[in-house]
Amino acid sequence: MHNPSRAPTASDAVTSATAPTLRCSLTPLPSPRRRADAVLWGEHRGTPARPADGTRPTLFANEPDRPLALNDSWWIIALAGILAAAFVAAAAWISIHVTVDPVLHTAALFVHLASLVLGFGGVLIADYLVLVWVSGRSTLTEAITGAHRLHLPIWTGLAGLVASGALLEPNLASTLTRVKIACVLILTLNGLQALILSRRMARADTGTLAPALTLWGAATASISQICWWSAVWIGFWNAEH
Template identity: 50%
Template sequence: MPQSDPAVPAHGGELSHAPVPAPASVAAPAAAEAPASGAAVRHGLLCLGLAAFWAASAWTAAHVRAAPPLHTAALLVHLVSLVAGFGAVLAVDYVGTLWLLGRRTLCQVLDLAAPLHVPIWGGLAGLTLSGVLLEPHLDSGLTQLKLVLVLLIALNGVQAGALQRRLERYGEQRPPRPLLLRGGLSALVSQLGWWGALLIGFYNAQR
């Protein structure tokens, strides 16, 4: 005789068939595992693409000699990109500091940071592309350090974007301490990278 589905007594003495839910401890990780692994693959591919773009720019800079008018135009683009990219970074970090002091909410910080990703990435791309035409001294240790800092800024920007999406899930709630520490470390790396590249570029321009 075939067995019937599990039945649960309902109000009024009737029986209503109801599926047995899977334990939360089993269902939740399984549901989150696929999106997390997919995001990790996308971030890895993006980092590889950025590294390839960085390497191609450095190689091109070593083999290109720009005419004086083109060099001047590249310098203008370089300065505008610096103002746009670094200015947006300073704005985000400033509001983040206000949040740490209790003068802004986390949602306010994230709402400000979201649209500023465009000038940050645009400024970084403009700095890289225009720098190719500025005839950098690639045999200089300081210039090589600047190139490494630029790559570090880009890779840090990828993980900062992923971190922002995780923080958005908490709304007005305080995120876990590890995420806050990761955010602080990301901001520190960003500031060190931008300021380091700026100061090295300024020093090289005086030589």
């Protein structure tokens, strides 16, 4: 038995010196070598370096210099507006020729209210971001980027409102209902042209906008708010009467 009060002897020192020591035989891995064909990125992370001649960089040889997008030209916006008008007209036709049972009516009402929260809520947040920029508490880039990210919920909510509204048995003979449909159509066209507006604003290099863009943005926001609130009020009025 080991005596804790016993002083260490020479034999103990020899035993400790000859005790085996565990060593790891792993060798350090060599540092990874940089590939010669690695993509060189520019100043901003995720952005290819711009060539010295000022041309637009491309990641692929067959990539077009200007990809086709919805907000590239007024012709595409006009085509999208025609398709949107056809969608609204189809919803109005369905509301006349389709018989809705109480269960489907309740489900459509739920989707209608959820779409209102999604679409109108996105519009209010986008306008709030612009007001924050106007008050000097954010940059123009931050406001435009935030509003751009809200496009998907806004358009999803607007499409849900039109689709579900067709199953709520609207009275198309009512003047208010026709005004509401007109507001929805104006909202759609106003949102489509706002895509070009946001693209023009994004190209601004400074924190201020040209007077023409400022008036354009103010008119777009005003039309949006007037049509949204009018449609909401008419929907509430029709539900109560």
